[in-house]
Amino acid sequence: MNNGNRIIVALDFDDRGAAEALVARLGDACGHYKVGLELLTSAGPGLVRELRDRGHEVFLDLKLFEIPDSVAGAVRAAGALGVSMVTVHAMGGTGILTAAVEAAREFPRLRVLALTVVTSMTGSDLADVGIAAASTEEQVLRLARLAVAAGCDGVIASPREVGALRAALGPEPLIVTPGVTLPGAAEGGHARAGTPGAAFGAGASHIVVGRSVTRAADPVAALGRVRAGI
Numbered sequence: 001m002n003n004g005n006r007i008i009v010a011l012d013f014d015d016r017g018a019a020e021a022l023v024a025r026l027g028d029a030c031g032h033y034k035v036g037l038e039l040l041t042s043a044g045p046g047l048v049r050e051l052r053d054r055g056h057e058v059f060l061d062l063k064l065f066e067i068p069d070s071v072a073g074a075v076r077a078a079g080a081l082g083v084s085m086v087t088v089h090a091m092g093g094t095g096i097l098t099a100a101v102e103a104a105r106e107f108p109r110l111r112v113l114a115l116t117v118v119t120s121m122t123g124s125d126l127a128d129v130g131i132a133a134a135s136t137e138e139q140v141l142r143l144a145r146l147a148v149a150a151g152c153d154g155v156i157a158s159p160r161e162v163g164a165l166r167a168a169l170g171p172e173p174l175i176v177t178p179g180v181t182l183p184g185a186a187e188g189g190h191a192r193a194g195t196p197g198a199a200f201g202a203g204a205s206h207i208v209v210g211r212s213v214t215r216a217a218d219p220v221a222a223l224g225r226v227r228a229g230i
């Protein structure tokens with residue numbers, strides 16, 4: 001993976017035209033985009049092919065949590081689209097994680113990343129759904145170890161857990177970190193936010209930046225501020 005592509009811009013839009021306009025505006029400033037369920041559902045896979053045809057890497061954030069056969073099928077479909085990353089929920093357990101990893105084998109450039117605890121969740125949310133972990137960090141570490149043991153290439157985790165994860169997992173696994181905000185900005189719904197510089201400093205391999213760039217009056221300048229801060 002191109003080292004310049006460690007900042008991933010999340011195309012969280014509900015229509016293809018808005019996403020294409022942002023991609024055109026950023027031009028060479030961004031080489032790696034995240035396409036999530038909102039844009040995939042509204043725009044379809046053609047947009048992913050278009051991004052690939054323009055030479056961009058694509059992180060397809062499918063957040064898979066299904067029976068293993070369905071997960072494997074979705075991972076193969078993502079691989080056929082030429083994406084660089086796809087996500088599966090570690091909460092699905094070893095069977096689902098392994099299905100994703102095995103399905104990705106025929107696509108050498110496709111990395112399988114496991115979601116641990118989504119960044120909007122707090123300890124009380126975990127308790128509400130019956131998870132008795134002492135803290136979100138404990139649950140993140142548990143799921144991350146499970147995912148790496150199942151062969152996943154890395155994990156998604158909030159800035160606050162990156163340091164503990166890097167220490168627990170060692171240097172190899174990818175750690176992709178959403179929930180980053182520019183210094184001084186509002187936290188935008190992230191219960192466990194942090195700055196880009198702090199995330200990379202703690203050991204993140206990639207960060208995902210959304211609204212701080214995509215909703216900025218000048219997205220190129222905003223992305224420049226993200227780069228300058230790392």
Ligand code: C5P
Pocket residue numbers: 010012034036061118119120178179180188189190191208209210211212
């Ligand atoms: O907040 P921002 O617009 O930067 O979000 C970028 C990405 O971070 C989103 O596409 C979403 O997947 C992820 N995110 C998250 N937890 C939140 C909010 C966003 O993981 N609370």
